[in-house]
Amino acid sequence: MISASLTLQEQHLNSLRELLLTTDGKERAAYVLCGKAVINTDPWDGQPHQKFISYEVIPVPEDEIVSFSVKHITWKTDSFVRALQVAQAKNLTVAVFHSHPEGLGEFSIQDDTNEADLIQLAQNRNGSGTQILSVILTPDGNLIGRIWVSSQEVIALRMIRVIGEKIRLHYPNRGLGISPxxxxxxxxxxxxxxxxxxxxxxxxxxxxxxxxxxxxxxxxxxxxxxxxxxxxxxxxxxxxxxxxxxxxxxxxxxxxxxxxxxxxxxxxxxxxxxxxxxxxxxxxxxxxxxxxxxxxxxxxxxxxxxxxxxxxxxxxxxxxxxxxxxxxxxxxxxxxxxxxxxxxxxxxxxxxxxxxxxxxxxxxxxxxxxxxxxxxxxxxxxxxxxxxxxxxxxxxxxxxxxxxxxxxxxxxxxxxxxxxxxxxxxxxxxxxxxxxxxxxxxxxxxxxxxxxxxxxxxxxxxxxxxxxxxxxxxx
Missing domain, CATH: 3.40.50.720 (NAD(P)-binding Rossmann-like Domain)
Incomplete structure (x- = not known):
């Protein structure tokens, strides 16, 4: 089984914060086109690894949002299809970011349903090997991500790195480890x-x-x-x-x-x-x-x-x-x-x-x-x-x-x-x-x-x- 991680350029995360963490406290969404590093064999665990890297942030247009609240967001797929077109032309991968204004640090049942539909659409359009990433941004700055390989297979990201003036790491149970x-x-x-x-x-x-x-x-x-x-x-x-x-x-x-x-x-x-x-x-x-x-x-x-x-x-x-x-x-x-x-x-x-x-x-x-x-x-x-x-x-x-x-x-x-x-x-x-x-x-x-x-x-x-x-x- 592959493992995967994501590197976010700090300037891209700053843009995402402006787009997703709005003063009205409602969910928002955006796309990030990502480059990829394919690592056939990780030197330390011997497994294949895919490292995605943020390349470009694309907002979801306001006029395509169908409904949104503090607990959900629904939008038309037109902009998603346009992002898939660019990704296919430039050999990039689409990541779907959305906020959880109430701070929920996990994917909801509604997220599971919506994203299963998105990966199916992506593979129907760009081919069966197409993948998409999904990432949650919470008001406290936490990032939680996963990669959809198919509508039946989803893998949690091993790590999300934010690279710029600072280096910030996001991974499960960060801060809960016991120092030797x-x-x-x-x-x-x-x-x-x-x-x-x-x-x-x-x-x-x-x-x-x-x-x-x-x-x-x-x-x-x-x-x-x-x-x-x-x-x-x-x-x-x-x-x-x-x-x-x-x-x-x-x-x-x-x-x-x-x-x-x-x-x-x-x-x-x-x-x-x-x-x-x-x-x-x-x-x-x-x-x-x-x-x-x-x-x-x-x-x-x-x-x-x-x-x-x-x-x-x-x-x-x-x-x-x-x-x-x-x-x-x-x-x-x-x-x-x-x-x-x-x-x-x-x-x-x-x-x-x-x-x-x-x-x-x-x-x-x-x-x-x-x-x-x-x-x-x-x-x-x-x-x-x-x-x-x-x-x-x-x-x-x-x-x-x-x-x-x-x-x-x-x-x-x-x-x-x-x-x-x-x-x-x-x-x-x-x-x-x-x-x-x-x-x-x-x-x-x-x-x-x-x-x-x-x-x-x-x-x-x-x-x-x-x-x-x-x-x-x-x-």
């Missing part, structure tokens, strides 16, 4: 719900070097249970000083970083399920695990991988916490720091979340050269010799004190977006910590309107999920 003894004192600081939220999330770590291994070691200690690690490299002598969990024996054995870090996480005894992928993040085998993640930490210095994840965040409405550390020192026996900057950038389809291209974090020329090196190493070496590619220079400085603190910065940003401990204005889409100056800065950036990712030109792809080719990238 290891996390009870954390619950005293943040409340029980955060511990439960973290245990429910599926999280990916791309790059298991100094920053990525630090993030990975924090995850079980914060209460995350489902972790995926992505890195194709091995442990070397030169990274033992900052690679958490690695030993000299691992460097001698030429052990994969993902396996070394995974072993350290499991040995903590905190009940984690770790899945490892010793591969470059752009390889096809990484797509299902990436799509299965609710949150991703990007800790790679690979421009090509960053370029792909930069698009992924917007197509799949998956928050990506991208990290970097820039160290520049003067020449001399005792170097002086000219730059010592840790950075955390949050990528998401939300206002203010400018992509890595527009922030000039990604170097497209370096990305091109990395792709060439991967696909045609001989041609890469030839062009490098002729100075047509950047090539590899001297290694960059790296210090465990600062790679670890950048990881902590990213974890704090995620926790704030889930729990809000910094207050209403505490989020930062882009934070730069200048360690040598002991200052934090939040540099603003305006998206290029023509940016294919975060600009007006790219907005048509926010929430589209699976498209061919993957992320509209040339393969």
């Amino acid at each position: 003894p290891a996390f009870q004192r954390q619950a005293l600081a943040f409340g029980k719900a955060l511990n439960q939220d973290l245990s429910m999330l599926r999280v990916g770590v791309v790059g298991c070097g100094g920053t990525g291994s630090a993030i990975a070691m924090l995850l079980p200690k914060m209460g995350f249970r489902n972790i995926a690690l992505f890195d194709k490299d091995i442990v070397e002598d030169t990274n033992l000083n900052r690679l958490h969990g690695a030993r000299q024996l691992d460097a001698d054995a030429i052990s994969p970083k993902v396996e070394v870090v995974a072993k350290s996480l499991v040995e903590l005894g905190l009940g984690v399920q770790v899945r490892t992928y010793q591969a470059w993040i752009g390889e096809a085998d990484c797509r299902d695990p990436l799509k299965a993640c609710d949150v991703i930490f990007c800790c790679t210095d690979d421009h090509t991988g960053r370029l792909m994840l930069n698009r992924f965040a917007y197509y799949y409405a998956t928050p990506i916490f991208d990290m970097g550390l820039a160290i520049e020192v003067s020449q001399g026996e005792t170097p002086n720091f000219q730059a010592l900057d840790g950075r955390v950038t949050v990528l998401a389809p939300a206002p203010g979340h400018t992509c890595l291209l527009c922030r000039e974090v990604i170097n497209p020329v370096a990305a091109r050269d990395e792709a060439l090196k991967r696909s045609n190493p001989d041609e890469y070496e030839r062009r490098k010799a002729e100075a047509y590619v950047i090539g590899e220079g001297n290694p960059s400085p790296a210090v465990v004190l600062f790679t670890t603190e950048v990881a902590i910065m990213a974890m704090q940003e995620l926790v704030h977006r889930l729990q809000g401990f910094r207050g209403e204005d505490g989020t930062a889409a882009h934070r730069v910590r200048k360690f040598h100056l002991t200052t934090d800065r939040k540099p603003a950036a305006i998206p290029n309107p023509n940016c294919p990712v975060c600009g007006t030109a790219g907005a048509q792809w926010w929430g589209r999920g699976d498209v061919m080719p993957f992320l509209n990238l040339v393969e």
